[in-house]
Amino acid sequence: MRALVRRGGLVIAAAMAMVPATQGIAARDKPTDALMTGSFRVAAGQARAALDAGDVNGAAAQVSALLPSNPLENYTAAALRMEVAAKRGDPQAKRKALTDILESKAVPAGQEPYLRYLAAYYSYYLGVFNDALAQINYARQMGYNTTESTVLLADILIKSGKPTEGLALVDQAMEQQKAAGKPVPATWYDRAIGVAYKQGSWGEVAKWCERKLRAYPSEGNWRSCLANYLTAPGVDPQLQLDLYRLQAATGAMASERDYRSYSTLASAAGYDAEAKAVIDAGRTAGKLDATEVETTKLLKTVKVKAPKTIAALPAQVKKAKAASNGMAALEVGDVYFSLGQYPQAVEQYRLALSKGGVDPTRVNGRLGVALARSGDLPGGKAALAQAGGNWTNVAGFWNVWVDQQAQAKTGLTPAMSAPTS
Known part of the structure; x- marks a missing residue:
């Protein structure tokens, strides 16, 4: 400013x-x-x-x-x-x-x-x-x-x-x-983001970032905004994962650190196939060196674990269906989500909500993304609107992405449409 x-x-x-x-x-x-x-x-x-x-x-x-x-x-x-x-x-x-x-x-x-x-x-x-x-x-x-x-x-x-x-x-x-x-x-948004960041007001950081991304949706801006928000204290690993997933969805993975952090988080959460896919993508993009020790070691581990995780899914689906609450369905839904099998993830998230015993604000956040990535953009927006608590700001970032997908489908680029306040 x-x-x-x-x-x-x-x-x-x-x-x-x-x-x-x-x-x-x-x-x-x-x-x-x-x-x-x-x-x-x-x-x-x-x-x-x-x-x-x-x-x-x-x-x-x-x-x-x-x-x-x-x-x-x-x-x-x-x-x-x-x-x-x-x-x-x-x-x-x-x-x-x-x-x-x-x-x-x-x-x-x-x-x-x-x-x-x-x-x-x-x-x-x-x-x-x-x-x-x-x-x-x-x-x-x-x-x-x-x-x-x-x-x-x-x-x-x-x-x-x-x-x-x-x-x-x-x-x-x-x-x-x-x-x-x-x-x-764009610098007006940057000024507002900087002030909110200095205050440690992460809701404001997210709000101003979302507004900037609607007006200036470049890959660099996506990376900058998501990287800023990832520094917020208390962002749990599942939220961090969804931010990295969004960074990948917007083509904003730009450094070795991005790929290493994303793959490490995915592996730590038990999403080994996703971790492997991230490492492979990083190497293909030239951001991860195939001789780098840390990711090479991680890749060796997840390559062994990923097939076992996938093979166990049918039994876990049956267990979730018979469970008295939705926790097992939520866990299965998260695994399908990590595999990019979004229709299956949607089914499990909806089962989890119907059985109860889960945090609906968290489940609706993931459900919204899964619906949108399955092609149901209106359904995705509706579910994202029901995300809350710690998932509110992450859902807000994904909501910007959903709107931009809708604009692309209508033949408009985000820059051609009126920015939303």
């Missing part, structure tokens, strides 16, 4: 360096203007000519020698100082010149709200957040409620230790941007 504000500020500063000075000097040329003395008009004109010629030092000397004696001259001198400061890249001097402009009592009608916004920006840039907050609120109270002012206020609040209020304004700025028919820059 700061980078955005700064970039916008540089554009604004360039405009500011020209507009007030031009308006002030134009005003002195009016024959009916009796407020500009002849000597001041000549001296200001010389400073203007020096600036136009690129002689910044000469202009600075001439501007510092000006002796304004009334509001219009105060305004003109301050505007010239602003332009000198802009050409020198001196934010302290820009901020001081803005104060003088605002105190000149000759600001053109309707320009003060914008100038207050600029004052807020330069105070923010200089780290004077109390003044920045006062100035931006003043500007907005005077009617300067642009998207850029909302973005700036959001960042001021975040820098002032009020991240919750700041993020609410990031949200408002995004709505303003969309209402204007403009795309929301």
Whole structure:
């Protein structure tokens, strides 16, 4: 966000360096203007000519020698100082010149709200957040409620230790941007994600990541968002597995670490065939070296265990059907899920829910993914909506994927459709 504000500020500063000075000097040329003395008009004109010629030092000397004696001259001198400061890249001097402009009592009608916004920006840039907050609120109270002012206020609040209020304004700025028919820059989402991450607010991290992925669904963004969420404390191995599974589904497996972590988790959970498939995929993708000791050892183990796990499934299915509760069906469903046999997994998850004795928020999370991966996207969304507890955020990420599959089926890419807030 700061980078955005700064970039916008540089554009604004360039405009500011020209507009007030031009308006002030134009005003002195009016024959009916009796407020500009002849000597001041000549001296200001010389400073203007020096600036136009690129002689910044000469202009600075001439501007510092000006002796304004009334509001219009105060305004003109301050505007010239602003332009000198802009050409020198001196934010302290820009901020001081803005104060003088605002105190000149000759600001053109309707320009003060914008100038207050600029004052807020330069105070923010200089780290004077109390003044920045006062100035931006003043500007907005005077009617300067642009998207850029909302973005700036959001960042001021975040820098002032009020991240919750700041993020609410990031949200408002995004709505303003969309209402204007403009795309929301990816860096706005990144700023919000970064603030939520720093707070340790993992629900907010997930929310902002989901919004970014709807607007910018690249493989790199999927990996970044899922990798960030995987660092959350207390994410149990089953949740981690579903995040890695989603990373694989989105084509976002990008490193040796991704494949090693995924395969290790799958093996530890007893999903040996899945672990083997992940290692094989990593080697095919050139991300896992066939001579690497750790994965070679793991592969040797899971290759032996995987056939036994698969062979035991028919008996486990019978056991689950006869069980008094749904725990056995849930376990069998998870094994089918790990094998990519999603219709069979759906059957077992539904059996588990019907028998009870299981956490429905967890079962519905897996059921939703299994349905979607079986081709039943509406059914998948319906089940994912019933996920809860620790599975809420993971289900939210998968819900984004489901929506993108639906968009692909209709011939639209996610970027062609309106981002969902």
